[in-house]
Amino acid sequence: MKKPFVTKQQIEEIASSYPTPFYIYDEKGIIENARAVHEAFSWNKGYREYFAVKATPNPRLMEILMAQGCGFDCSSMTELMLSRAIGAQGSDIMFSSNDTPPEEFAYADKIGAIINLDDFTHIEFLEETIGRIPETISCRYNPGGVFQMSNGIMDNPGDSKYGMTKDQLFDAFRILKDKGAKNFGIHAFLASNTVTNEYYPQLAGQLFELAVELKEKTGAHISFINLSGGVGIPYLPDQKGNDIKLIGEGVKAEYERVLVPAGMDDVAIFTEMGRFMMAPYGALVTKAIHEKHIYKEYIGVDACAVNLMRPAMYGAYHHITVLGKEDAPQDHVYDVTGSLCENNDKFAIERHLPKIDMGDYLFIHDAGAHGFSMGYNYNGKLKSAELLLKEDGSVECIRRAETERDYFATFDSLPVYDRLEEIMDSEGV
Numbered sequence: 001m002k003k004p005f006v007t008k009q010q011i012e013e014i015a016s017s018y019p020t021p022f023y024i025y026d027e028k029g030i031i032e033n034a035r036a037v038h039e040a041f042s043w044n045k046g047y048r049e050y051f052a053v054k055a056t057p058n059p060r061l062m063e064i065l066m067a068q069g070c071g072f073d074c075s076s077m078t079e080l081m082l083s084r085a086i087g088a089q090g091s092d093i094m095f096s097s098n099d100t101p102p103e104e105f106a107y108a109d110k111i112g113a114i115i116n117l118d119d120f121t122h123i124e125f126l127e128e129t130i131g132r133i134p135e136t137i138s139c140r141y142n143p144g145g146v147f148q149m150s151n152g153i154m155d156n157p158g159d160s161k162y163g164m165t166k167d168q169l170f171d172a173f174r175i176l177k178d179k180g181a182k183n184f185g186i187h188a189f190l191a192s193n194t195v196t197n198e199y200y201p202q203l204a205g206q207l208f209e210l211a212v213e214l215k216e217k218t219g220a221h222i223s224f225i226n227l228s229g230g231v232g233i234p235y236l237p238d239q240k241g242n243d244i245k246l247i248g249e250g251v252k253a254e255y256e257r258v259l260v261p262a263g264m265d266d267v268a269i270f271t272e273m274g275r276f277m278m279a280p281y282g283a284l285v286t287k288a289i290h291e292k293h294i295y296k297e298y299i300g301v302d303a304c305a306v307n308l309m310r311p312a313m314y315g316a317y318h319h320i321t322v323l324g325k326e327d328a329p330q331d332h333v334y335d336v337t338g339s340l341c342e343n344n345d346k347f348a349i350e351r352h353l354p355k356i357d358m359g360d361y362l363f364i365h366d367a368g369a370h371g372f373s374m375g376y377n378y379n380g381k382l383k384s385a386e387l388l389l390k391e392d393g394s395v396e397c398i399r400r401a402e403t404e405r406d407y408f409a410t411f412d413s414l415p416v417y418d419r420l421e422e423i424m425d426s427e428g429v
């Protein structure tokens with residue numbers, strides 16, 4: 001069973017200062033998990049987790065991860081700037097972008113980030129943009145076909161827009177070497193949200209064999225292999241989660257099988273996990289404000305899909321706990337909906353839950369990654385606050401809720417910009 005990291009009483013207290021909906025993150029859980037990740041890969045001297053900033057781009061949370069030794073994987077200008085702003089620099093930052101605008105390559109290079117090229121043509125594009133090829137460079141690999149494991153097809157790299165084919169990768173290494181690159185990285189992300197301890201080891205095995213071949217055929221010095229993201233979490237209550245210790249051991253076994261005999265025992269392992277680092281340690285807290293009985297039973301809450309779009313976008317399951325009713329019988333069946341003018345704005349469909357009363361707080365689990373960050377402003381909805389439940393039990397506001405002023409801010413060339421203040425004053429909003 002999934003257990004919230006806060007009680008009803010705590011949330012009632014917090015909600016008296018910060019109205020729902022809000023995100024809340026569990027500092028203790030984040031730190032313990034980050035330590036377990038580092039422990040699991042401590043056998044590899046150069047190991048580094050580059051937290052995928054897009055999963056949870058909050059500088060305060062990034063600082064917590066940085067204190068545990070994490071670097072940052074960025075894919076846009078803003079993410080690079082967030083990383084810089086909290087003091088990350090140089091090789092603390094991986095730039096794994098795709099369809100990259102020139103100014104982003106230029107900025108990534110300027111701050112010394114490790115650039116991961118998504119495509120063969122980006123060699124020329126990068127060289128034209130920054131006037132040279134950096135000494136340390138990484139290339140993203142896409143083997144095509146399907147990525148299969150013992151329990152079936154995991155994902156479909158042949159259908160994905162990322163990375164280079166195998167032939168392109170070999171050509172890229174030769175060309176980059178001729179242009180002065182000295183330290184090479186290989187990167188691949190072949191399956192998402194894998195809830196199996198086999199994914200990283202199997203991916204590692206493939207990439208290690210590829211690295212040996214690349215070294216032999218191109219003479220490139222492979223410095224690091226980046227297993228990227230994709231390690232999943234159990235969103236379903238009866239699902240068994242990954243064991244990061246076993247995953248680390250599985251990667252180690254492949255390392256010893258493939259790289260060590262090839263004399264490549266100095267290769268660093270990098271990871272770029274987002275979901276595994278943060279998803280279980282963040283929740284969206286929302287209040288039931290309406291109930292509706294038509295052809296089905298609906299509970300309307302004060303959050304909507306702009307706060308957490310995974311259910312609407314992918315039909316993703318997010319477990320819901322009605323706070324204070326943890327042990328009550330789940331004898332009601334509800335669709336839990338937000339207020340968007342879109343019928344897919346539902347956090348749960350025909351979900352068995354305890355009887356929900358107006359004012360009850362719903363704790364929507366596993367929203368700590370790809371949750372707040374995917375938010376948008378459809379229907380003029382505003383983004384919620386983000387709060388941090390600290391190890392000492394206190395609560396820190398780490399991002400205030402958006403206001404109408406924020407929404408109007410980009411209209412600053414129009415008369416309505418000034419009119420908002422007048423309206424708010426005269427109409428008492």
Ligand SMILES: *Cc1c(COP(=O)(O)O)cnc(C)c1O
Pocket residue numbers: 052054055073096189192193228229230231272273274275276369
């Ligand atoms: C999204 C992404 C990640 C993180 O993925 P998770 O599934 O959250 O672990 C890592 N690297 C790259 C390049 C990504 O695009």
